Each structure stands twice: as C-alpha cells, then as structure tokens.
Amino acid sequence: MTSHLKPQSGLELLQPYIPGTPIEDVQRQYGLRDVIKLASNENPWGPSxxxxxxxxxxxxxxxxxxxxxxxxxxxxxxxxxxxxxxxxxxxxxxxxxxxxxxxxxxxxxxxxxxxxxxxxxxxxxxxxxxxxxxxxxxxxxxxxxxxxxxxxxxxxxxxxxxxxxxxxxxxxxxxxxxxxxxxxxxxxxxxxxxxxxxxxxxxxxxxxxxxxxxxxxxxxxxxxxxxxxxxxxxxxxxxxxxxxxxxxxxxxxxxxxxxxxxxxxxxxxxxDTAFLQRTVETNHTARLWLYEQFARLGLLYVQSQTNFVLVKVGPRAGQVQQELLKHGVIVRPCGGYDLCDFLRVTVGTPEQNATFVRELEGILRQMAVI
Ligand SMILES: Cc1ncc(COP(=O)(O)O)c(C=O)c1O
Incomplete structure (x- = not known):
C-alpha cells in the first residue's frame, strides 16, 4: 500500500544511524552464551x-x-x-x-x-x-x-x-x-x-x-x-x-x-576519581598490549589516544567482522567511515582483549590474510 505521509524533503538521502551490534542480537543469531562487545567504546569495567x-x-x-x-x-x-x-x-x-x-x-x-x-x-x-x-x-x-x-x-x-x-x-x-x-x-x-x-x-x-x-x-x-x-x-x-x-x-x-x-x-x-584513574590506567596498558599483538600479526594499526584502536585487516574486513561475530566478538566494521579495510576495536578488559586477539588470529590465518 502506498503511504500518503509526507516526511521532510531530503530525508530519503538519510540512512538511520547504525550502532554497534547489541550482545543479545549475536547471542540469539548464533546461539552463543558468551559474547563480548568491543564495538561502541564503552567502559569494559562497567559504570562508576x-x-x-x-x-x-x-x-x-x-x-x-x-x-x-x-x-x-x-x-x-x-x-x-x-x-x-x-x-x-x-x-x-x-x-x-x-x-x-x-x-x-x-x-x-x-x-x-x-x-x-x-x-x-x-x-x-x-x-x-x-x-x-x-x-x-x-x-x-x-x-x-x-x-x-x-x-x-x-x-x-x-x-x-x-x-x-x-x-x-x-x-x-x-x-x-x-x-x-x-x-x-x-x-x-x-x-x-x-x-x-x-x-x-x-x-x-x-x-x-x-x-x-x-x-x-x-x-x-x-x-x-x-x-x-x-x-x-x-x-x-x-x-x-x-x-x-x-x-x-x-x-x-x-x-x-x-x-x-x-x-x-x-x-x-x-x-569517583579512583574509578576514573583506574579506567585510564588499565585502558592505557591494555592498548599498548593490543599494539604489540597487532605488530606480532603484521597488522597496521593507528596510534590511539582513546579506548579504541583502528586496525587494518584488508579488503575482506567485512567478512572478518562477520566471522568474529560467529565467535562471539563484536567489533566495528569501518566501511561507513570510508575505511573499508579496517576494523575498530574497543579496548576491553585484559581477558576480553585476549579472546579478541585469539579469535582474530585464528580467522585471519584461516582466511590466509596473515
Ligand atoms: C566522537 C564522539 N562524539 C560524541 C559521541 C556521543 O557521545 P554520547 O554517548 O554522549 O552521546 C561519541 C560516542 O561514541 C563519540 O565517539
């Protein structure tokens, strides 16, 4: 049925904002229990x-x-x-x-x-x-x-x-x-x-x-x-x-x-200055650890001052991101940012980061990217 509603002209050019995939969606879609979300630059230690x-x-x-x-x-x-x-x-x-x-x-x-x-x-x-x-x-x-x-x-x-x-x-x-x-x-x-x-x-x-x-x-x-x-x-x-x-x-x-x-x-x-300080310190240490891992895997990354890192995984970045989802790790694809070969990963807890790197390495080896 054709709608008679008349939204503002120009809205047809607008795509709804795509947020990081929610944990529950991945659990449902892939029948997984343990899913980690490293896609929206949230604090991995929870709220203050x-x-x-x-x-x-x-x-x-x-x-x-x-x-x-x-x-x-x-x-x-x-x-x-x-x-x-x-x-x-x-x-x-x-x-x-x-x-x-x-x-x-x-x-x-x-x-x-x-x-x-x-x-x-x-x-x-x-x-x-x-x-x-x-x-x-x-x-x-x-x-x-x-x-x-x-x-x-x-x-x-x-x-x-x-x-x-x-x-x-x-x-x-x-x-x-x-x-x-x-x-x-x-x-x-x-x-x-x-x-x-x-x-x-x-x-x-x-x-x-x-x-x-x-x-x-x-x-x-x-x-x-x-x-x-x-x-x-x-x-x-x-x-x-x-x-x-x-x-x-x-x-x-x-x-x-x-x-x-x-x-x-x-x-x-x-x-809550103690919470703030702990977050900043643990983030810094974990970010350096991620750099080391990306260097070990031969992946180009961008030095970051934040709680996320941009890493280059090549032209099949979308596929890598989808494979990571199947393994219970949500990261952000960057095609929408004009950076098609990259993924953006939020710095998580040391445990989350280790899971992410382990899964990423397995997928990249399987796809013969590294
Ligand atoms: C650069 C930048 N500005 C603003 C925001 C939005 O922040 P808020 O959650 O306060 O709306 C974000 C969230 O990801 C961001 O990355």
Missing amino acids: PRAVEAIQRVLGQIHYYPDSQCHELTRALAAYLRVHPDQLIMGNGADGIITQLCMAYLDEGNEVVVSRSSFPIYDHFTHIMRARLIKTPLKDYGLDLEAMAAAINDNTRLVFVCNPNNPTGSMVTAAEVDAFMATVPGHVVVVMDEAYRELVVSDEFPETVSYVRQGRENVIILRTFSKVYGLAGIRLGYGIAMPSLLGPLNQVREAFAVNLLAQAAGIAALE
Missing part, C-alpha cells in the same frame, strides 16, 4: 559504582520531572572545570548537544566542515537541517586542520573537530589547534568534540577549555559521561562555551533533556 549508588538513591523520585536546568550537576561541573555555570549546557549525551548545535546554527544552504572518517552524527544532523557538508581529507589517519581551515568560507557555520578522532583514535596537538583557531573567522562555531578527552595520555593535547575561560565566543567543547565514566546507557553529555554561543542552544533544546537519574549519576561519577 558511586554513580550506581546515586541512581539507586533517587529511584523513588522518578515520578517527578527532572530539574530542567540541571542546577546541581552544572554547579559540580563548573567547579571541576573552573568555568562559570553559565558557560555550561547539559545534554542527552554529547549527541544531544550536537543536535542542538545543528538546530540552533544551521539554515538551509549553510555549510558545515567535517573531516572524512570522523564521527557520523555530524553528517546526519547537517543533512537533517539541509545544510551542505564539506568533507576534508585525512592526513596520516588524523584530522588535517589546515585543510579544514581552508574549507571555511562566508557560508560556513559549523566546523566539527573530533579530537581525538573517532574512528582513527589520533589527536591534533595544542600547537595545531592554536594555529587553526587563529585563522577561524568569528561567524564560524568551532565544535571541539572531546568525547574521549579523559583517556588521553599525551601532554600535547590542547587545553581547549582555556579558550572559553578567556572569553572566546565561537568555540564549544563537548564532553560525555558515556566513555570513561561508564554511563553510556543513561545518556549524559555537556558543552562548555560562552553564554552568547549557548543562548540559541537553550532556545532549541528539549525542556527535560537530561533525566533525573542521569543528573544524580553524573554528580556522583565526577566525584
């Missing part, structure tokens, strides 16, 4: 225990609407980041803030500059707002900030700098970001997406919050509780920017973008 306790404490209050302004969480984050509460906005994940940015700043025909092989949600909301996407090439599997700067013109409204970049894991340095920021005109909002910031160990990473502390009006920094804090399922992210940039976001945002449980969890997770 203090966040879980905080959620349990407020469960009996969920008949109330949450605080629309997230006062307590905002105050806690402002103290932690050494910014004014007016310089913060909370969202239903960092994704929620990306949506707000696109709704608030894009008109039809405006341009948005992104890098190839970067986080696909930028493309998605740019298309929904009927703005034009301008993609610059990667340089050595990292963002080419000079190319991104060169792509800016009078029609540009947003530039998304994913740092470190998902899915390559590489970062741009403080010196590179400073040089880039010096060239960006005032009408362009620079979105510094730092979803993995807490996991970075390099001391060359830019301290971008200082742009906001110094009053720079056209930059917003995005962070999330989904990764290092282990709270992906409850959806909490935030943006740091001058009130003049945030005003339009507050105009378009959902009234209750952050639910009551997420607000309580966020405050508690921020205080």
Whole structure:
C-alpha cells in the first residue's frame, strides 16, 4: 500500500544511524552464551559504582520531572572545570548537544566542515537541517586542520573537530589547534568534540577549555559521561562555551533533556576519581598490549589516544567482522567511515582483549590474510 505521509524533503538521502551490534542480537543469531562487545567504546569495567549508588538513591523520585536546568550537576561541573555555570549546557549525551548545535546554527544552504572518517552524527544532523557538508581529507589517519581551515568560507557555520578522532583514535596537538583557531573567522562555531578527552595520555593535547575561560565566543567543547565514566546507557553529555554561543542552544533544546537519574549519576561519577584513574590506567596498558599483538600479526594499526584502536585487516574486513561475530566478538566494521579495510576495536578488559586477539588470529590465518 502506498503511504500518503509526507516526511521532510531530503530525508530519503538519510540512512538511520547504525550502532554497534547489541550482545543479545549475536547471542540469539548464533546461539552463543558468551559474547563480548568491543564495538561502541564503552567502559569494559562497567559504570562508576558511586554513580550506581546515586541512581539507586533517587529511584523513588522518578515520578517527578527532572530539574530542567540541571542546577546541581552544572554547579559540580563548573567547579571541576573552573568555568562559570553559565558557560555550561547539559545534554542527552554529547549527541544531544550536537543536535542542538545543528538546530540552533544551521539554515538551509549553510555549510558545515567535517573531516572524512570522523564521527557520523555530524553528517546526519547537517543533512537533517539541509545544510551542505564539506568533507576534508585525512592526513596520516588524523584530522588535517589546515585543510579544514581552508574549507571555511562566508557560508560556513559549523566546523566539527573530533579530537581525538573517532574512528582513527589520533589527536591534533595544542600547537595545531592554536594555529587553526587563529585563522577561524568569528561567524564560524568551532565544535571541539572531546568525547574521549579523559583517556588521553599525551601532554600535547590542547587545553581547549582555556579558550572559553578567556572569553572566546565561537568555540564549544563537548564532553560525555558515556566513555570513561561508564554511563553510556543513561545518556549524559555537556558543552562548555560562552553564554552568547549557548543562548540559541537553550532556545532549541528539549525542556527535560537530561533525566533525573542521569543528573544524580553524573554528580556522583565526577566525584569517583579512583574509578576514573583506574579506567585510564588499565585502558592505557591494555592498548599498548593490543599494539604489540597487532605488530606480532603484521597488522597496521593507528596510534590511539582513546579506548579504541583502528586496525587494518584488508579488503575482506567485512567478512572478518562477520566471522568474529560467529565467535562471539563484536567489533566495528569501518566501511561507513570510508575505511573499508579496517576494523575498530574497543579496548576491553585484559581477558576480553585476549579472546579478541585469539579469535582474530585464528580467522585471519584461516582466511590466509596473515
Ligand atoms: C566522537 C564522539 N562524539 C560524541 C559521541 C556521543 O557521545 P554520547 O554517548 O554522549 O552521546 C561519541 C560516542 O561514541 C563519540 O565517539
């Protein structure tokens, strides 16, 4: 039967976002009990225990609407980041803030500059707002900030700098970001997406919050509780920017973008510095171990500052990913990121990583890739 519904024109170009395959799907499809998911860059150690306790404490209050302004969480984050509460906005994940940015700043025909092989949600909301996407090439599997700067013109409204970049894991340095920021005109909002910031160990990473502390009006920094804090399922992210940039976001945002449980969890997770430190340290050690294994197998990989690694397994990467599923290991294929020969694997616990490497090695030998 033909439908008479009339969605927004242009939606036919849009594919729904494809998330990492859920564990239950793989269990059902292949009749497996033990399945490990290394596909969505979640925290393999689970959520911050203090966040879980905080959620349990407020469960009996969920008949109330949450605080629309997230006062307590905002105050806690402002103290932690050494910014004014007016310089913060909370969202239903960092994704929620990306949506707000696109709704608030894009008109039809405006341009948005992104890098190839970067986080696909930028493309998605740019298309929904009927703005034009301008993609610059990667340089050595990292963002080419000079190319991104060169792509800016009078029609540009947003530039998304994913740092470190998902899915390559590489970062741009403080010196590179400073040089880039010096060239960006005032009408362009620079979105510094730092979803993995807490996991970075390099001391060359830019301290971008200082742009906001110094009053720079056209930059917003995005962070999330989904990764290092282990709270992906409850959806909490935030943006740091001058009130003049945030005003339009507050105009378009959902009234209750952050639910009551997420607000309580966020405050508690921020205080759980021991959990944070343990996650960062174990991730770093495990990532180095993965590098060693990829080198042993003769596989090219990209040095990462995050909790995932991009590894090249060749033109049959899709088949390798499917075989891994049958063996109970979920990783991310990268065709959708223009990196068809690669897989992106989240750094898991040492046990999960060992299982992944064992299965990968067996499959690659069987397929005569190595
Ligand atoms: C670069 C980047 N930005 C934003 C997000 C979204 O984070 P959230 O879970 O807070 O919406 C992700 C999640 O994978 C990400 O990789």
